[in-house]
Amino acid sequence: MKGRISNYVLRKYADYFYTKWEKNILWNQIDPYRRPKSFTPLVSIYIAAFYTGVIGAAITEQLYKEKYWEDHPGEEVPLMMPSFYRGPWRVVRGDALRPPSQSNP
Structure with a gap:
């Protein structure tokens, strides 16, 4: 009985491995044309x-x-001061506001 189960498991594994290998070969051949x-x-x-x-x-x-x-x-x-940008920013026309950390209340 023990020999039958191990043979069955090995055969199933071999079938799985063989079909897996076969599928990989097939898809590797088709892949460039997808x-x-x-x-x-x-x-x-x-x-x-x-x-x-x-x-x-x-x-x-x-x-x-x-x-x-x-x-x-x-x-x-x-x-208006930029919302999500805290770095230095330049204004071409008009006066730039000072950053909120440097403004006087």
Whole structure:
């Protein structure tokens, strides 16, 4: 009985290994002729993320302007500080605001 079980297990393993090897050979031969994966989903996600950021920035800036106009009616709105950028930043036209850590209350 012991010999039958071990022969059965070895035969099943050999069948599994042989078919696995056979499948690998087959797929390695077919692989160069496969269609390349599509970049459409990735590009769509990047485009959606970009426009979401653009719309979010426009809404944030508009809210900043409205809040400033409520407190200072009729005045020119100063430039808005970048939200997620804490490094040095340069302004081509207009006066740059000092970073919040250096402003005097």
